[in-house]
Amino acid sequence: MAATPDSAPATIRMTPPLLWVYGCGAFGMLLQIGGTAILARILAPQSFGEIAVAAAVLRVAQHVANMGMTTALTREAGRIEAAARALILFSVGFSLLLAGLLWICAPMLLWLQPEATGSIPVLRALAFTPVLAACGQAAAALLQSRLDFRRLGLAQLAAQASGQIGVAIPLAILGAGTWSLVCGSLVQAAMLAALVLMFARPGWRGPLAVPADLLRLGFRYMLLRLLDVSGQSIPPLAITAMAGLAATGSFDRAFALSVMPLDWLATGLATVLFPIYARQTAQAENARLLLPSIALGGGVLFAVAIGMLMARDHLVLAVLGPQWHAATPLLGWLAAWGFLRGLVVLNGSLVEARSSLRFRSWQQAGYVVCLAGLLLLVRPSGADHIMMLLVAVEVVNVALLFWHAAHVAGLAALPLLRSLLAVFYPGLAVAVSLALVLPVTAAWPAATALGLCIGLSALALAGSLYWHPAPALRSLVRSLLRRPA
Incomplete structure (x- = not known):
């Protein structure tokens, strides 16, 4: 009997979405890094600091404007068309009110x-970003659920590409x-909203009222987001208050080189896994998918973070330039934080997909309160001390969430520990390779050494994943490399 989409093996259903998520995302990260390299040589750290402060406030506002509806509709996939209009x-009406506020x-x-x-006029201009995003919110949820x-x-x-290459760089x-960054x-x-609307074509004949149960579910997801x-907005605001806008600018560029790529890796896998987790009903299927997928995602994250940490001098010099030397120590701490945040994203996708939202809410609230407290x-006296505290709090956060994700999936402690140990193997391979080459490249040009x-x-x-000693992870990697029939 032919397998239906819901009865097909989860690994097979993951393969095409993962290829597109990471394929497009890889080009996006190249654009991001290339744009960062160009803009960092044109704009001063003060300029990046001004927009970083506004962006920290705006990140909170965007999630309030979204009302958690993208995640709620992805989970309730069959109801998107009816509720789209x-x-x-x-969303647009609520976002306009928020922009005015x-x-x-x-x-x-x-x-x-x-x-x-x-930062005041910058924040006022960027306040309209949630309004533009709200126009494509239902369409993006529809594409993700499909x-x-x-x-x-x-x-x-x-x-x-249109925002960065077409507008920001020429204006700079x-x-x-x-x-230039604001425009x-x-x-x-605006371009993203227009494109997802064109691709998804959500229906416009539904009722004018959003169903009350969807609003309640969306509100719960909004609180989580x-x-x-x-928690992500606290560090730049704290650095601004304690060290000034120039230090915030250095933090922002180090963040773009470290946390953003790691967040892209984790979010890409979690975005694909969330609708798959939401449709699984058997604990055996949860366990079979959870362990290798988290081991794979965590292993890649740890390896990339180790690489960033060890090659941070070459990375800052090659991409940002010598005038950004203050970003070098921050990049190491941010790489560690980005790895830990990636684990939170991967584990949180399972917890949220299985509707275990109360624990996630209390866990995230405790994280924010502990960090602020x-x-x-x-x-702390400087940006590096702030990052030390941030990493320490995030370690506790990861441990609590990992334990709860295992409980939700019905896993025992021993297999969970094995999967956690499997995360570190690829990073050790990367660390050994860099330990051999970094002393040789110390006097080389930064771009050549970084390459x-x-x-x-x-x-x-790649080698450590393909020949990984954990059979389940090795099997997952090789199955992802095989093109499904």
Whole structure:
């Protein structure tokens, strides 16, 4: 009997979406790194600091505007078409109200840092980004629920290219300063909304009222996202208050080189796994999919983070330039934080897909409260001390979430521990390869040395995954490399 989409093996259903998510995402990261390399040589750290402060506030606002509906509709895939029109009208209206509130409250940034006057008009302009994103919210959920990551990935890639290459870089060359980044962000948000609407074509004949149960479910997911992004927004705001906008700019560029690639790797896998997890009913299937997928995702994340940590001098010099030397120590801490956050994303996708939202809410609330409390109690003197506290809190956060994800999937402690140990094997292979080559490349040009480090690390990572000693992980890797019939 032929396998139906829901009865087909989960690994087979993962393969095409993963290829599109990571294929488009890889091009997107190349655009991101290339754009960062160009803009870092044109704009001063102060400019990046001004937009980083505004972006930290905006990240929270965007998740409030989204109301958690993208995740809720992905989980309730069969109801997207009927609720599409109501959702778009509701989201756009709510986002306009939120933009007005941000416009009024923008001067409160001066309470954080008196020199942040340039961030006020930036925040007011970027306040309209959630409005643009709301237009494509239902369409993006529809593409994700269909596992149509080809169109979704191409839309994101085209939007990023138009915003960064088409707008931000030319305006920066013409001397627009911080506003080149603002205009690029607005164009990217508008283009993404237009493209996903064109690809998904959500229906426009549904009711005008969003179903109450969807709003309740979306509100619960919104609280989770809000707590999560609040933890991510605390570090740049704390650095701004304690060290100034220039230090925030260095943090922002180190963040773009470390946390953003790691977050892309984790989010790509979690985006594919979430609808698959949501459709699994048997604990045996959960266990069979959870362990190797988390071991694979965590192994890749750990290997990339180790590579960033060991080659951080070459990475900063080659991409940002010598004027950004203050970003070098931050990049190491951010690589560690990015790895831990990736584990949170991977485990959280299972917990949320299985509707275990109460624990996630309390866990994320505890994380934000502990982080903010430690910063107020210790009052660290610099950006690197802030990052040390951040990594320490994140370790505890990962341990709690990993234990609960295993409980949700019905796993015992021993197989869970084995899967956790499997995460570190690819990173050790990368560390050995870089330990051999870094002393040789110390006097080389930074770009040449970085290229060699990336090539050797990629070979070590690929080999360690293909011949991994864990049979389940090795089987998953080889099945992903086989093209399904």
